[in-house]
Amino acid sequence: MKLVRYLILFFLIAEFSIVSVQAADIQGVRLWRSPDSTRLVFDLDAPAEHKLFELSNPQRLIIDIDSATFSAKTQDLKLDDTPVIRLRHGAQKNGRLRIVLDLKEEVNPRSFSLKKIAGKPDRLVVDLYEKKQQTIKTLDALIESLEQPSKRDIIxxxxxxxxxxxxxxxxxxxxxxxxxVLKIAKNLANKVNEQKGYKALLIREGDYFIRLGDRAEKARRAQADLxxxxxxxxxxxxxxxxxxxFTLSRRGATSKMASILASKENQSDLIGGVDRIQLDDKEAQLKKILVDLSMTRSMETSLDIGGRVLKEMGSVIRLHSSRVESAGFAVLKSPDVPSILIETGFITNPAEAKKLNTLAHRTKVAKAIFRGIDSYFSENPPEGTYLAWRLNGGNSVKYTIASGDTLSSIARRYKVSVAQLKKENKLSSSNIRVGQILLIPAI
Ligand SMILES: [Zn+2]
Structure with missing residues (x-):
């Protein structure tokens, strides 16, 4: 009897180990390009272990997957404008699959697996971060352009x-x-940029994924006001x-719908692609941030702005709720930047989806959002901004010429014309010298 039991146990173990080494098949590959990285996503029909390493001369990235096959089509991948020249694959000994990315240049690679979720299969994600980071350059340029004494734009x-x-x-x-939402965001950015004293920063400019925490972080780095x-x-x-x-709540949601939407939004990282470790890190950071008292003030501001935006939206569209709701939205957890989340309608409602699909409706919504934002900042402009200066009577500002300045660069910076600058300072030519004090006219 004992022997029989052992035999059964043996077969059970054997069966189990056969299941665990069952080959995974790669059934699809997608590519997403963002301003500073390229993401490759491999769809698998089962979870699989992988290893990633680089080889140079020529530059290659190798992805080895234990016992896997590759049946995805790759000819439609748009590799132009990415660091990848070509994607190749081949079967190796012991059923191992090797995927080779031939690269134009060295990159910082990162890879992780994503479990099945929300209708998406098991996935292997490979991110290629470019060594020269384009976005940071643009952000720095923006920050530099905003370092204007006493008349900066509200961001x-x-x-x-x-x-x-x-x-x-x-x-x-x-x-x-x-x-x-990308279309509405771009529309809103245009409205913001058209108004003197404001500047828009688009967090996402194309069809690529950004982690929830990184969205707020980008805003903070640019010293955004909202x-x-x-x-x-x-x-x-x-x-x-x-x-x-919606605004962030520290004490749970104000309604069932708010709580449902917040947990849906917070799934974004799992659907869009962040590994667990990164998420856990963020959670720990967020807990620290949440006890910070500086958050209280920005939360009050968020509520005030949110209320004004909601009121303006109510004049052009139906509202789901007549007050600003709060819930634990991860994307709003920035300690020092007032933050709001706007649901412009339900895309699952056929009538609203139809409207949201038209430019006229999106423009109407974007305009209403901006009216709400502008109503707050016109009354409560942050110190040192053009709006604050205008609220204080708009007296001319003194500016001391620094090396490298030209009349036209100063005019551009203060959004006045060279002629206006010359007139205010009674200049007969465009010659200026370092240390000279100019009056910037109030316009
Ligand atoms: Zn959403």
Whole structure:
């Protein structure tokens, strides 16, 4: 009898080990390009272990996957404008699959696995970060351009939710939230930039994924005065409709819908692609940040701005809730930048999806959002901004010429014309000298 038991046990173990080495098949490959990195996503029909390493001369990145096959088509991958020249693959000994990326240049690679979630299969994600970081350069240039004594622009960071691997909610006729909200965000950015005294910073400019924590971080680095995250979510009941505005809550959600939407939004990192370790890090950081008292003030400001935006939105669209709701949205957890999240409607509601798909409707919504934002900052302009200066009577400002300055560069910086500068300072030519004091006219 004992022998039989051992035999059964043996077969069970054997069976189990056969299951665990079952080959995974790569069934799809997608590529997402962001301003400073390229993401490759491999869809697998089962979880698989992988190893990643680099080889040089010529530069290559190798991805080895234990016992796997490759049946995905790769000819449609748009590799132009990425560091990848070519993607090759081949079967090796012991059923191992080797994927080779031939590279144009050295990159900082990172890879991780994502478990099946929300209709997405098991995935292997490979991020190639470029060594020369384009975005940081643009951000630094923006910050530099904003270092204007006493008349700087108010910076509105506009975040189009989701992107890349994370489509957000999906409406009728496969309308994706990520595409609609990017359009609204760009529209809003135009409205912001058209108004003197404001500058927009688009957190996402194309179809790629950004981690929730990195969105707020980008806004903070640019010293934004406000962070606005734009969404158009879904609900399992297609009748759900109307726009709403949310702020971060530290004490749980103010309504059931707020709590559902927050947990949906917070899934973005898992759908779009962040590994667990990165998430845990962020959680720990966020807990620290949340006890910081500096957050209280920016939360009050968020509520004030949110209320004004909601009121303006209510004049052009139906509202889901007539007050600003709060819930634990991860994307709003920035300690020092007032932050709001706007649901511009329910993309799962056929009538609203149809409207959101038109430029006229999106423009109307973007204008209303900006009216709400402007109403707050016109009354409460941060110190040192053009709006604060205008509120104080708009007296001319003194500026001391520094080396490298020209009349036209100063004129550009203060948004006045060279002629106005000359007139205010009674200059007959464009010659200026270092240390000379100019009066910047009030216009
Ligand atoms: Zn969303």
């Amino acid at each position: 509105i960071a506009i975040d189009a939710g989701h992107g890349g691997e994370d489509p957000g909610a999906v409406g009728p006729n496969r309308i994706y939230e990520k595409n609609i 962070f606005v995250s734009i969404h158009a979510d879904g609900f399992n009941n297609p009748k759900a409709n109307g726009g709403s505005v």
